[in-house]
Amino acid sequence: MNTNTDLVLIEDHIKRLQDSMITIEHNFEKLSKEYEESQKTFEKLLKECNISLGHAKAELNKIVDIADHCGLRPLPEIPIKDAKLQEAWKALYRYHDGATADMIAAYLGKHRTTVSTYLNMLEAENLAQKYRIGHVIYYKAVLQRDE
Amino acid sequence: MTQDTKNTTTIDLYKKIIVVYSPAGGNGKSEIAANLAYTLADAGKRVWIMDTNIYAPALDIILNIKSTPLSFLDVITPGNTKKKKLHLVKPIKASECPFSLYVTPAGYGDQDMRRDILEKIVIDDSKIQKIQKFILNELYENQIDLCIIDTHPGFELINKIWFAMTQSMLLISRLNDLDLRTLHILLKDIDIADIEKKLIVFNNVQMKDNQASYAMDNKEMLDKFKELIYQDGRKEELAGSPACNGNLCGSVEFYPNPFLYSKELSLYQQKGDRSLIFSKKKPDDEFSLRIRELASYICNNYLSS
Numbered sequence: 052m053n054t055n056t057d058l059v060l061i062e063d064h065i066k067r068l069q070d071s072m073i074t075i076e077h078n079f080e081k082l083s084k085e086y087e088e089s090q091k092t093f094e095k096l097l098k099e100c101n102i103s104l105g106h107a108k109a110e111l112n113k114i115v116d117i118a119d120h121c122g123l124r125p126l127p128e129i130p131i132k133d134a135k136l137q138e139a140w141k142a143l144y145r146y147h148d149g150a151t152a153d154m155i156a157a158y159l160g161k162h163r164t165t166v167s168t169y170l171n172m173l174e175a176e177n178l179a180q181k182y183r184i185g186h187v188i189y190y191k192a193v194l195q196r197d198e
Numbered sequence: 199m200t201q202d203t204k205n206t207t208t209i210d211l212y213k214k215i216i217v218v219y220s221p222a223g224g225n226g227k228s229e230i231a232a233n234l235a236y237t238l239a240d241a242g243k244r245v246w247i248m249d250t251n252i253y254a255p256a257l258d259i260i261l262n263i264k265s266t267p268l269s270f271l272d273v274i275t276p277g278n279t280k281k282k283k284l285h286l287v288k289p290i291k292a293s294e295c296p297f298s299l300y301v302t303p304a305g306y307g308d309q310d311m312r313r314d315i316l317e318k319i320v321i322d323d324s325k326i327q328k329i330q331k332f333i334l335n336e337l338y339e340n341q342i343d344l345c346i347i348d349t350h351p352g353f354e355l356i357n358k359i360w361f362a363m364t365q366s367m368l369l370i371s372r373l374n375d376l377d378l379r380t381l382h383i384l385l386k387d388i389d390i391a392d393i394e395k396k397l398i399v400f401n402n403v404q405m406k407d408n409q410a411s412y413a414m415d416n417k418e419m420l421d422k423f424k425e426l427i428y429q430d431g432r433k434e435e436l437a438g439s440p441a442c443n444g445n446l447c448g449s450v451e452f453y454p455n456p457f458l459y460s461k462e463l464s465l466y467q468q469k470g471d472r473s474l475i476f477s478k479k480k481p482d483d484e485f486s487l488r489i490r491e492l493a494s495y496i497c498n499n500y501l502s503s
Contacts, residue, residue: 105257135362164360165389168326172330176209
């Protein structure tokens, strides 16, 4: 057995192993960077989608406003005599996909605390539904009351 | 919450709420509210009074309540209040009518905590709903005839919850130029304008030692104030109204008899002895007479049948 030759062979293999480890490390770094870049791209695209969705909703609301103004789409009446609740419900009805208290408050020109109270009153009367998306609470107008 | 056999809706329950409010502190709002609640309970009404002013609680002092199972602070802080009942005040002596006065004092807590709680409530829909559900549940379970909410004076945002829930408000104000100006601004606030019935009660609060309060002789000032309200556009609301020549001003009504903060009441407050509520201790005092008149007026005009 030639010990020197064996040692040289071992050294050679160790060096190659080290080279492979370095290559793996470099590739791993590249992979991480690629992943971060794609995450950023993903988030950027998601943000752009949400902005476009917001624009689309705003345009839809403008169309609904014009239709209401022209009397093309008469708003239904609800069985509540209270004028402020009627006003809140009609504002909510405009948002077919649902709306937050902040959105209704902005539309009515009232404080969101006031509107939140109205919407909870409507929900208690089964004239609105409440649901949550993440931390945000949405309301949706209900047309028929369950007797 | 389900409807009972008489089809009481949640809207019907909200009609039982009357909010007692004042644009400035020290107008005698809590004293009037507490004595009014006691007088109505004495007349056989089932009354619930809640102090929501957690910065300057007054109800527990005026009604001489040492501790209660449930305070308003308990309702607005995280936690379960389901098993806690409203405090029921015992009558001073047996009366002909059953006496039911439920009290929820404001509660005491650290100032920073109170500020933090109030700031969070007004932007949290679920917390607002918790308060509303609590009130509706107690109104229904205790078969309350009238719920009096004693509020923060001034423009605290939490007051918007009460303004949104109620259809009736008792506005307490002094009859001087500064308070009337604030009152005038207040009546233009959209949340207050939306309240169907507003009864303005003028209370002359003077607390000088050993001197009686000034007599209410400010008719000229009151007339000027009414004129301001009319100029704001209320006049068209009066057109055709049978109350045109009276005190009714659209949804704003002036209570015809101003309150007089008597020397007796001033001394009573300064002495710090609250073993008996003032209207019971001095039933013949001018203030007590006014309270009984106001209670009768509210029964006839503001309590839903």
